[in-house]
Amino acid sequence: MKNKLYYGDNLVILGQLEDNSIDLVYLDPPFNSNKNYNLLFTNETGRVSDAQRHAFDDTWEWGLESEKTWVNIVETYDPNIVNLLAALRQHLGSSSVMAYLVMMTPRLKELHRVLKPTGSIFLHCDPTSSHYLKLLMDCIFSPSNFRNEIIWCYRQGGRGSKHFARKHDTIFFYSKSNNWTFEVNSIRIPYHGTGGYQTSGRGIRSKNGRTYHPHPEGKIPEDWWDIPAIPPMSKERIGYPTQKPLELLERIIQACSMDGQVVLDPFSGCGTAIVASEKLNRRWIGIDITHLAITLVRTRLEQYFGPRLHEFDILGAPVDLEGAISLANQDRYQFQWWALGLIGARPFEEKRKGPDGGVDGYIYFNYELRSSHIGKIIVQVKSGKVSVTTIRELASVRRSQKAEIGILLTLEPPTSNMLKEAACEGMFTCLLDGNRYPIIQIITIEQAINGQSVLYPKIYV
Numbered sequence: 410m411k412n413k414l415y416y417g418d419n420l421v422i423l424g425q426l427e428d429n430s431i432d433l434v435y436l437d438p439p440f441n442s443n444k445n446y447n448l449l450f451t452n453e454t455g456r457v458s459d460a461q462r463h464a465f466d467d468t469w470e471w472g473l474e475s476e477k478t479w480v481n482i483v484e485t486y487d488p489n490i491v492n493l494l495a496a497l498r499q500h501l502g503s504s505s506v507m508a509y510l511v512m513m514t515p516r517l518k519e520l521h522r523v524l525k526p527t528g529s530i531f532l533h534c535d536p537t538s539s540h541y542l543k544l545l546m547d548c549i550f551s552p553s554n555f556r557n558e559i560i561w562c563y564r565q566g567g568r569g570s571k572h573f574a575r576k577h578d579t580i581f582f583y584s585k586s587n588n589w590t591f592e593v594n595s596i597r598i599p600y601h602g603t604g605g606y607q608t609s610g611r612g613i614r615s616k617n618g619r620t621y622h623p624h625p626e627g628k629i630p631e632d633w634w635d636i637p638a639i640p641p642m643s644k645e646r647i648g649y650p651t652q653k654p655l656e657l658l659e660r661i662i663q664a665c666s667m668d669g670q671v672v673l674d675p676f677s678g679c680g681t682a683i684v685a686s687e688k689l690n691r692r693w694i695g696i697d698i699t700h701l702a703i704t705l706v707r708t709r710l711e712q713y714f715g716p717r718l719h720e721f722d723i724l725g726a727p728v729d730l731e732g733a734i735s736l737a738n739q740d741r742y743q744f745q746w747w748a749l750g751l752i753g754a755r756p757f758e759e760k761r762k763g764p765d766g767g768v769d770g771y772i773y774f775n776y777e778l779r780s781s782h783i784g785k786i787i788v789q790v791k792s793g794k795v796s797v798t799t800i801r802e803l804a805s806v807r808r809s810q811k812a813e814i815g816i817l818l819t820l821e822p823p824t825s826n827m828l829k830e831a832a833c834e835g836m837f838t839c840l841l842d843g844n845r846y847p848i849i850q851i852i853t854i855e856q857a858i859n860g861q862s863v864l865y866p867k868i869y870v
């Protein structure tokens with residue numbers, strides 16, 4: 410199986426996955442992030458889908474979609490689930506948290522179906538909804554398969570002055586049966602910091618006189634994890650608002666899966682679980698409902714692993730010019746994010762257009778051995794009319810941004826005057842490989858779909 414990155418609503422895509430086919434699920438659904446990213450998405454019919462509208466929004470509302478899902482749950486689901494949700498609805502009414510639980514129910518059920526009997530699931534949430542979600546998880550996975558409530562503690566971020574600082578997330582760990590993978594020796598951590606134990610050859614003496622011999626490779630971590638959130642200036646930070654640290658995902662994946670097994674993240678975001686899976690030689694399936702996330706995952710993988718990256722398929726995104734035109738007509742921001750992914754460029758901002766000086770995406774590259782000197786390529790994406798003025802403007806933005814190369818990625822083919830104007834900007838010479846590259850490059854969407862890439866020094870130092 411090739412690794413797979415799906416664009417689309419995870420409920421629909423999960424429906425296409427086989428029963429008992431996944432070894433490990435990690436999910437980090439959006440809720441109560443206290444941010445509204447103000448994105449507006451339309452589906453292939455041009456309608457805004459509820460799932461997409463809510464993708465980045467903490468303001469879940471009870472709407473037609475919730476009502477439809479509710480009726481389906483009542484009519485077709487196991488009585489245990491129906492009774493639980495009915496009791497919750499009596500208490501919560503048609504509130505936002507109820508809408509959220511109704512959205513989560515069919516997804517958790519599907520995740521249970523696709524998990525192998527030896528598989529596990531890690532559900533990442535926060536204290537605003539964790540108590541309700543645990544009831545739902547108990548109902549779907551059974552209380553006897555509850556393994557841990559992991560408390561991920563961190564220090565970063567703001568603090569309110571009227572209560573204790575809210576500095577933890579909750580991660581529920583359930584297995585599908587009583588026979589699950591737990592690779593205890595791959596996640597051991599040092600003993601220090603656990604009460605001054607001495608780990609010398611003579612072992613630890615307890616008050617009652619018994620001697621314990623510490624494991625030479627360290628202890629099994631507790632169910633609270635002190636892992637720093639990603640600091641603002643860290644190299645790991647992609648700019649995706651809900652990005653989780655790699656260290657967190659690596660621990661989960663190392664603990665509950667083995668080499669070559671399949672990890673599924675149905676709410677991939679910028680792909681932390683996917684990068685951790687790739688790094689640990691697991692196979693993976695990622696799903697996200699925005700082209701922004703899909704493009705970020707794609708470029709993150711390419712930049713992180715370079716030529717070592719295993720091949721993967723992107724499914725659900727346009728594959729031909731017709732699909733691209735249709736996407737551009739539905740939503741030009743989704744189109745823009747998708748198009749940037751074709752050439753390995755990273756979207757400039759995760760939100761809609763800001764004061765970006767006409768830059769839609771970036772590619773960074775090494776062109777000197779001094780790692781402090783990073784080359785920059787700016788990308789403009791156009792889904793409408795283009796002309797010689799477009800090239801002049803791009804050339805001027807490139808200069809003001811001090812970028813080595815400027816790319817025009819255009820749906821409409823360039824005129825011969827545009828090609829001439831671009832050629833007049835000349836060539837840039839890379840100090841590391843000695844090659845010359847056009848300073849302004851024009852790539853049509855059709856060419857990009859057919860695999861044409863940006864010409865720049867691809868040197869991994």
Ligand SMILES: C[S@@+](CC[C@H](N)C(=O)[O-])C[C@H]1O[C@@H](n2cnc3c(N)ncnc32)[C@H](O)[C@@H]1O
Pocket residue numbers: 417418419420437438439440460461463464465649651652653654675676677678679680681682696697698699702
């Ligand atoms: C909290 S973020 C995940 C962040 C991720 N753990 C990371 O480290 O980047 C949640 C993601 O779920 C996606 N999403 C929301 N609803 C979805 C749905 N119905 N199907 C697929 N993806 C969805 C959003 O677009 C967002 O990228």
